[in-house]
Amino acid sequence: MPQNPSETELMLLKALWREGRMSAREVHDATEAQTGWSFSATRKTLERMEGKGLIRVEPLHGVKTYLPQAEKLDVMARLIQNFASRILDTEGPLPAAAFTGSRVLDKDEIGDLEMLLAELSKEDEA
Template sequence: MAIPSISELTLLKALWRQQPLSAREIHEQVEEELGWSYSSTRKTLERMLDKGSVRQRTLHGVQVYEAALEKVGTLAAFARDFSKRVMEMDAPLPANMFTGSKLVDEDELAQLEQLLNDWPTGEDGAK
């Protein structure tokens, strides 16, 4: 799975909270956090569409977007990448690191813990 960039993750989080959303609605939700123009949001959505991270369809005559990436799996991949590349850790991040997150509920937290613990670490899939 390709790891989304920080800005792509911000757009995905908006969609995971509520979808489908128009580009304008997404922009309104992320504008303060990202501090960029509407055209930057549109361009990022186009890139994400090309990558397969989001889907686009027409709803009531308006182009809307939905997340194509599943939330828990994407968060696990992002956390694993952070653990390995940034923190230089070989072991999975502890799931309790995500306790209190507004992004995941208790069921999703349990799924996230399972994914992190089961994630292969080597190129051959060996832990």
């Protein structure tokens, strides 16, 4: 299982989930306004993310491209469960209604996320 992304790694991962395969330059251009990073900082972060199992590298026409390795809903469920237990000190999953209006999750994904959160909650109880 991949490690959880840091807040800034999550920005890059969201771009990859949204756009799919991208070069380092494309990832940088898509996230520069949010991160304020130099291109070399973006490349270094992508390397770190590969090591964490969050993304994978595939050459395409001689250019390194990056693809998400970690599934969006799995990552979101782990981060949400971690937040709920660590910050909110809750026992059990957060309701799916908490994610209505998300720009990252669509309606179908919210239902799937609710199931993943329930599964993670059962694992935490065991």
